[in-house]
Amino acid sequence: MKNYLYYLGVLFLCASTLTVNAQDADFSNKEIKIYTTSKDTDLRLSITGTAQFKEATQPLETEISLFINPKKTFQNILGIGGAITDASAEIFAGLPKEQQQHLLDAYYDSEKGIGYSLLRTTIHSSDFSKESYTYVEEGDADLNTFSIAHDQQYRIPMIKRATQTAGGKLTLYVSPWSPPAFMKTNGSMLKGGKLKPEFRQNWANYYAKFIKAYEAEGMPIWGLTIQNEPMATQTWESCIYSAEEERDFLKDYLGPTLEKEGLGAKNIVVWDHNRDLMVNRSNVIFEDPEASKYAWGTGFHWYETWTGAEPLYENVNRVHEAFPDKKLMFTEGCIEKFDASRYQYWPNGERYGEQMIHDFNNGTVAWTDWNILLDQNGGPNHVGNFCFAPIHADTTTGELIYTPSYYYIGHFSKFIKQQAKRLSSAVSRSVLMSTSFENIDGSYVTVVMNKTDENLSYSLYIQGAETTLEIPAHSIQSLVY
Incomplete structure (x- = not known):
């Protein structure tokens, strides 16, 4: 009887505690x-x-x-932000000093602007560069000529100023568009091709050298994606990996190399491509324990609609359901096919709002727009792939043009802070x-x-x-x- 009364009392206390917590x-x-x-x-x-x-x-x-x-x-939210590309940095450098500060405040000051806390940049060139380039001389497999001098002219100074404007801290991650041409099966950084097996270790070493070089400049790297859009043969820098090839490069080369170089704490993001195939890519990599142990989560883009499909938001949730211990990051989206007459085209902003709401509701912890700044032509872009950015600069007048997309993104980034639940x-x-x-x-x-x-x-x-x-x-x- 005493035991019965004791447990009854415990149950009563627990119920009382739950009632109090429900009203606090x-x-x-x-x-x-x-x-x-x-x-x-x-x-x-x-x-x-x-x-x-x-x-x-x-x-x-x-x-x-x-x-x-x-x-x-x-x-918990890791951050919301956009990419500083070569294009963004070069346009920024040409702006009047006052406009440069306006742009930085607009993105990175949480009071004057929309409080970006997340930043993506590229490992050497992408289509949003004026030309293709790498950090080594062609054929230098041992990376003896490795130098980030190219980035020190425009990109690194802008990243540093953005970080300063954001209060001294931005979550920075990096992505490659292609290995150097000599490491690829097609002998070109452009139009797809694959990483030659004999250069897998050299290419893994390249990531480590890049991260160390940027960190030597005082820019901590939170993490990296393995390959931008690994299933897209583009006219610009691109490189193809099957799911199995990306898995094996991660577990046999990239993951072990970063660990060996003292960079094992860097967060590695797989896929970095559209929602349509993200379930398959996650299945193949995360179901392999040796690969999965190196992977932080899955990155994804929004361009699956190029096939005529509707946005496949549910695939984000499918990955979250299957691998709840892995994170989800939106790594790129932009409005394509630039047309200056559509600077204020309202559906462009609504596309951002709809995508961000669905992605967050499906478990995404970080959301990254593409270029933060482009010119009045939607570039520069060395293959003519001109696109919209939330803010454009007219380089003839120095005017900054704010599009609806900037404000729609801002309704999230300005108010939803890092670590929000x-x-x-x-x-x-x-x-x-x-x-x-x-x-x-x-x-x-x-x-x-x-x-x-x-x-x-x-x-x-x-x-x-x-x-x-x-x-x-x-x-x-x-x-x-």
């Missing part, structure tokens, strides 16, 4: 600040009002509702899209997007509290509370 987050006295960007208005990340929570009532099927459960949390959230109608986070300072951020032609009223429910809000047609809002 009080939203009734929280004020919501509403930031809005909206088509056909001057609203660009503008404060458009505040709202107050009240005691929640039963939501109705006739209402548009957004439900947030702050007790159910998911991934994603919260369980859902909408009751498909007319809205949304995602929610709790920052480490205890503040909450909910991003809501309306792609319809109608102004919408919706109710937000959280922890026994609710409020009713308005969102204009073709708008995105960040709710901070």
Whole structure:
């Protein structure tokens, strides 16, 4: 009998503790600040009002509702940002000093701008360089001539200034587009080809030399991807790896080499290509224990729609379900086929908002745009692959042109800080899209997007509290509370 009473008491105490914990987050006295960007208005990340929570009532099927459960949390956010390429750095260097600072503030200052915390750059050239180049003389397999002098003219100075503007710290990762021509089966950095087996060790050594050279410049490297778009034979720098080839290069060469060189803590990201084949690539690499032990996670792009398919957001979640101990990083996306008459084309911004909401809701921990700056022609690009960036510079006038994409990205990067936790959230109608986070300072951020032609009223429910809000047609809002 005594044992029965003892366990009954323990159960009562546990139940009491759970009841207290369920009520320790009080939203009734929280004020919501509403930031809005909206088509056909001057609203660009503008404060458009505040709202107050009240005691929640039963939501109705006739209402548009957004439900947030702050007790159910998911991934921590590593960062949001973009790439500093040769193109971005060279354009930046040609801007007037005042405009240079405006650009840095716009991206990397969390008060004046949108607070980027993540940065990608390339290992030697990509299509967004004025020409193909490497860090060694052609044929130097032993890498005796290795030098990053090329990057010290434009790219490294810009990365350093961006880091300074961001408060002294940016999460920096790097990606190669192609090994040097002499290491490849087609004898060219361009148009695909593969890494010759006899140069696998030399190429692994190249990554280590690059990382050490950049870190000697005072730029810590968080990690690297193995190969940009390893299934795309492009007119620019490219190199093809099957899933098995990437797996074997990782486990037999790259992973062991970084460990041997004292770089074993660097985070290695596999795939770095579109969502369509990311499940296959993750299966092959992560199901091999010797390869998997070197891999931090899977990187992916958004260009799978080139085949005519819709965006395959569910594949991100499939990888997350199958390998929950591995991370997911969006490593590149941009609006292709540059056309200066479409600088303010609103669907470009909406594409970013939709993609980011889906990717975060499917478990992504980091999200990286492509070039942060391009010129009035969508370049420079040495093979004519001209694209949009969130900000363009007219090099004839020095003017900076902000596109809708900049503001849509900003609704996430400005408010969702590093180490924020994603919260369980859902909408009751498909007319809205949304995602929610709790920052480490205890503040909450909910991003809501309306792609319809109608102004919408919706109710937000959280922890026994609710409020009713308005969102204009073709708008995105960040709710901070």
